[in-house]
Amino acid sequence: MPPTADSSTQQDRNIAATFAKGMAVLEVFDGQVPALTLSEIARLTGQDRATARRGALTLVHLGYLRQDGRHFSLTPRVLTLAGGFLRAHQIGRQVQPVLNHHAAALGVEITLASRDGDHALLLAQSTAHGGPISYGFTPGSRLPLLHTSLGRMLLAGEAPDRLEGRIGEAPLTRFTEQSLTDPAQIAATVAAARQAGYVITDGEFEPGIVGIAVAVAPHAVLGSSVPRGRDGADGLDAILRGLQNCASELRLAGALSGL
Amino acid sequence: MPPTADSSTQQDRNIAATFAKGMAVLEVFDGQVPALTLSEIARLTGQDRATARRGALTLVHLGYLRQDGRHFSLTPRVLTLAGGFLRAHQIGRQVQPVLNHHAAALGVEITLASRDGDHALLLAQSTAHGGPISYGFTPGSRLPLLHTSLGRMLLAGEAPDRLEGRIGEAPLTRFTEQSLTDPAQIAATVAAARQAGYVITDGEFEPGIVGIAVAVAPHAVLGSSVPRGRDGADGLDAILRGLQNCASELRLAGALSGL
DNA sequence: ACATGTTGTGCGTTATGCGTACAATTGTCA
DNA sequence: TGACAATTGTACGCATAACGCACAACATGT
Structure with missing residues (x-):
């Protein structure tokens, strides 16, 4: 048995961490608040602000989020x-x-x-x-x-x-x-x-x-x-x-x- | 204006490519077919099989996909x-x-x-x-x-x-x-x-x-x-x-x- | 039997995302 | 109006994490 790296520090090579973090950004839009700012996203996801920003901008690029000034909100596309x-x-x-x-x-x-x-x-x-x-x-x-x-x-x-x-x-x-x-x-x-x-x-x-x-x-x-x-x-x-x-x-x- | 790298080869540093590819995996589950295999996902997304596999496994990990043998299908969680x-x-x-x-x-x-x-x-x-x-x-x-x-x-x-x-x-x-x-x-x-x-x-x-x-x-x-x-x-x-x-x-x- | 198409999975390479750092902006109290 | 605090946007070096080739095991069909 190969020394499988400890699951705490070493990531599973089969899981795309960036993808998971991006989904976490999408998940914080649970509808309790109509729109969120980058700082709020970062706080709610526990991610670095830069990371949250990349995730949110990617979602905007894909059409799942809308950006109005500093506020991000869901588009109907999630449906x-x-x-x-x-x-x-x-x-x-x-x-x-x-x-x-x-x-x-x-x-x-x-x-x-x-x-x-x-x-x-x-x-x-x-x-x-x-x-x-x-x-x-x-x-x-x-x-x-x-x-x-x-x-x-x-x-x-x-x-x-x-x-x-x-x-x-x-x-x-x-x-x-x-x-x-x-x-x-x-x-x-x-x-x-x-x-x-x-x-x-x-x-x-x-x-x-x-x-x-x-x-x-x-x-x-x-x-x-x-x-x-x-x-x-x-x-x-x-x-x-x-x-x-x-x-x-x-x-x-x-x-x-x-x- | 700084010489913004050509948009063809150089990725936008603000877009997480891995995240976008993962979303592409999720998007191919449009309901026309109840379940998809890894090869089908790879073909439909145009991604490498290994990439598609990482994306699908990540979605399984997050609970958005279900894996039954070699078939992947959506879970209600997308709702x-x-x-x-x-x-x-x-x-x-x-x-x-x-x-x-x-x-x-x-x-x-x-x-x-x-x-x-x-x-x-x-x-x-x-x-x-x-x-x-x-x-x-x-x-x-x-x-x-x-x-x-x-x-x-x-x-x-x-x-x-x-x-x-x-x-x-x-x-x-x-x-x-x-x-x-x-x-x-x-x-x-x-x-x-x-x-x-x-x-x-x-x-x-x-x-x-x-x-x-x-x-x-x-x-x-x-x-x-x-x-x-x-x-x-x-x-x-x-x-x-x-x-x-x-x-x-x-x-x-x-x-x-x-x- | 071979041929074709799957699937799972290592692993070296390098592109890619990370997060610190700084700058620009907004808001708040005196 | 000032100066302070707290946001926000952005750049860039570094280490990591994702990429995709490659191989092996299995299935399928001719």
Whole structure:
């Protein structure tokens, strides 16, 4: 065995560090602030100012960033990257119509989500039929994993042994007064979700909002949110059945096989 | 002026070539094929296989690509980049609800698009209220600029002098029998669109589909597609008025100022 | 069987990106 | 208005990190 250089000092020859640093620049544009200056980019990425500058200028050159004076902001071009994923998985053709159809029948918004790190990542979303309520999320939005029905249903699909570590580590941010803070309690809801095939959360992420989610594929879940009280107990049951029907239909279409 | 090195051999010291090459790797995943091998990536990007390999492995390391044996495919993580743009421009909070509302009132699908190079780039889309039809497009999808109502309305918003060059250069691919192929004719429709504030195309991109579009902001347009004959002449008028109302409401919200 | 096309991976070379340093600019308090 | 502080833009020497040739192992097809 050749003395593989220590992984701390020596870089992996198969990884392009410059590329990774550039992606880090792109990643700091998470939308929380509409535009960033070079110094802010450098600070947020932890890179040298000159390095951040090269990364940002390269992104401008490629058309992903716009430079207005000293402010850099994203261009719509980043959407084309997402478009590649959505097209590859036939989201527009095979998934979205199904979501729309069931959402119209139920009168609620239906969301398809997958997992990205310790967040639930929204892949697609139907619009609420007559729903005046909208939470402002879009494809690409990320929700917490531990305190949303979507996230817990995703966790329920994971291997049980990997769960405890995942739950225990997180700082367990408390979003509402009703947010569960005990890791054991959260693990219990996840276990129950795995058992039942669905999960319901009540106001743990946004107060007064009840979330309900079911599994579709190994790493894909379906969910809806409704204001508490808007639908009675049987209303939730109807939504649950609707989500399960929707999930079945998506499975039949077989478009979500690869994550 | 210092003798700036010739731009052909000497790289711009402010552009990170490795980063640009890596982005090129990411860009070839446009969704036309669900997965790519290293050789395909190298061929499509024109890079050396070793270079393409480093780029792809870096993307795997960062979580944007998945490697299954010899096949690389996109992960949902690319959506987070799009999410940054959508959140920065308040698409989910300020735009999507407006689109949904007007779409439900009109019974048609409404699409918000911007421009990316010589394509119209879909930013957001409402679902048709009772609409069984869906064209399989999603945010991030790209439509031709010359033969769609969205594209021509975008061109109508450009400076007139830059138009002729833009139209004349393109190979003028013919999508349907009704596609206009004469640059002068297309330029005339664009000029008419600028004059009237809206544009209607009939089956030039997809046969039997009528497209209608209006301008919202300097580089943003709104459009709908309906099957020919589904709505009579007054139906199209109603849709046009609805789109214009929708555009006004979006302008009032003022969320689309920066492209 | 050979021929053709993959794929993975060393490794020497040198181009390339790094970051310090300085200059120019903006903002802020007296 | 001053002078100070904190940004920003840019250049350039140096070391490193990316390049791409080359080879070997494997697959595919004629």
